Amino acid sequence: MSKAGLKAGLIGGGIVAVLQIVGLIRCVGCFTWLLGWVAYVGAGVLAAYWLPLPRDAGEGAGAGAIAGVIAAVIGGIVGMTVSGIQFAITGGSAAVLSQMPRESLEMMRDAGIDPAIFANIGAVLGASALCCVVGMVIAAVLGAIGGAVFAALQSE
Numbered sequence: 001m002s003k004a005g006l007k008a009g010l011i012g013g014g015i016v017a018v019l020q021i022v023g024l025i026r027c028v029g030c031f032t033w034l035l036g037w038v039a040y041v042g043a044g045v046l047a048a049y050w051l052p053l054p055r056d057a058g059e060g061a062g063a064g065a066i067a068g069v070i071a072a073v074i075g076g077i078v079g080m081t082v083s084g085i086q087f088a089i090t091g092g093s094a095a096v097l098s099q100m101p102r103e104s105l106e107m108m109r110d111a112g113i114d115p116a117i118f119a120n121i122g123a124v125l126g127a128s129a130l131c132c133v134v135g136m137v138i139a140a141v142l143g144a145i146g147g148a149v150f151a152a153l154q155s156e
Contacts (some may be wrong), residue, residue, distance in 0.1 A: 001041070001100065002047065002051070002063040002066055003050075004042070004046075004047045004048070004049075004051050004063045004067075005047045005051035005062070005063040005065075005066030005067045005070070006066065006067075006070065007046075007047075007050060008043045008044070008047035008050060008064075008067035008130065009043055009047070009064070009066060009067040009068070009069065009071050009074075010022055010059065010070060010071075010074070011043065011046065012039050012040065012042065012043025012046070012068070012070070012071030012074075012143075013043075013070055013071040013072075013073070013074025013075060014074070015042075015043075015071070016039050016040075016071050016072070016074060016078075017075055017078040019032040019036050019039065019075070020032070020036075020039035020075055020078045020079045020082055021078065021082060023082075024082065024086065029048035032041045032156035033067055036075065036141055037142055039070065039071060039128045040067075040068045040138070040142040040143050040146070041138040041142045041143065041145065042072055042143065042146065043067035043068055043070075043071045043139075043143050043146070044060075044061075044063070044064025044065070044068055044143030044144060044145065044148075044150070045064070045065070045146040045147065045149075045150040046062035046152075047060070047064050047067035047143070047146035047147050048060035048063055048146070048148070048150040048151040049150060049154070050063075050066055050121055051063055055151045055154075056151060056152070057148040057149075057152040058148070058151075059149050059151060060143070060147035060148045060149075060150055060151025060152065061074050061144040061145075061147050061148035061151070062147070063147050064145070064146050064147020064150075065141075065143050065147070066141040066143070066149065067143045067145040067147070068136075068139035068140045068141070068143020068144065068146075069097030069136050069139055069140045069143070070142070071139055072132070072135045072136040072138075072139035072140070073132075074133070075135070076129075076132030076136065077132075077136055079130065079131070079132065080129065080132065081106045082135030097115065103144055128149025
């Protein structure tokens with residue numbers, strides 16, 4: 001594993017973790033996901049910057065992808081923790097079920113589906129884990145793009 005990618009990933013992970021927490025502020029969360037994507041590109045650029053000279057686009061992409069994945073893992077862990085805490089604070093499954101229309105609940109029961117399955121902490125963490133995996137793929141791609149472009153432009 002590239003030291004440059006590891007260092008840049010840890011810095012990017014710290015930034016993404018802060019964005020996850022700041023995203024709890026009403027109406028700010030609408031923008032923090034975009035800033036998170038910018039942070040993945042930035043982590044890739046930083047990883048390529050820290051590569052020894054001469055560097056090429058392939059090395060930059062590799063280091064950037066490593067940095068992006070590390071940042072996504074850190075951000076994902078923080079995001080899952082924040083989601084679990086937020087779920088518990090807002091009233092848990094009882095609050096979720098109280099927001100669902102009665103007709104929807106009856107339709108699910110008639111189909112043999114227990115509506116409570118959609119409103120438990122396991123479902124929240126499961127959905128967060130799925131988002132984390134998708135986020136790691138996106139972060140690897142964005143980090144690789146940032147690292148490759150920077151390394152190609154600043155090869156000497």
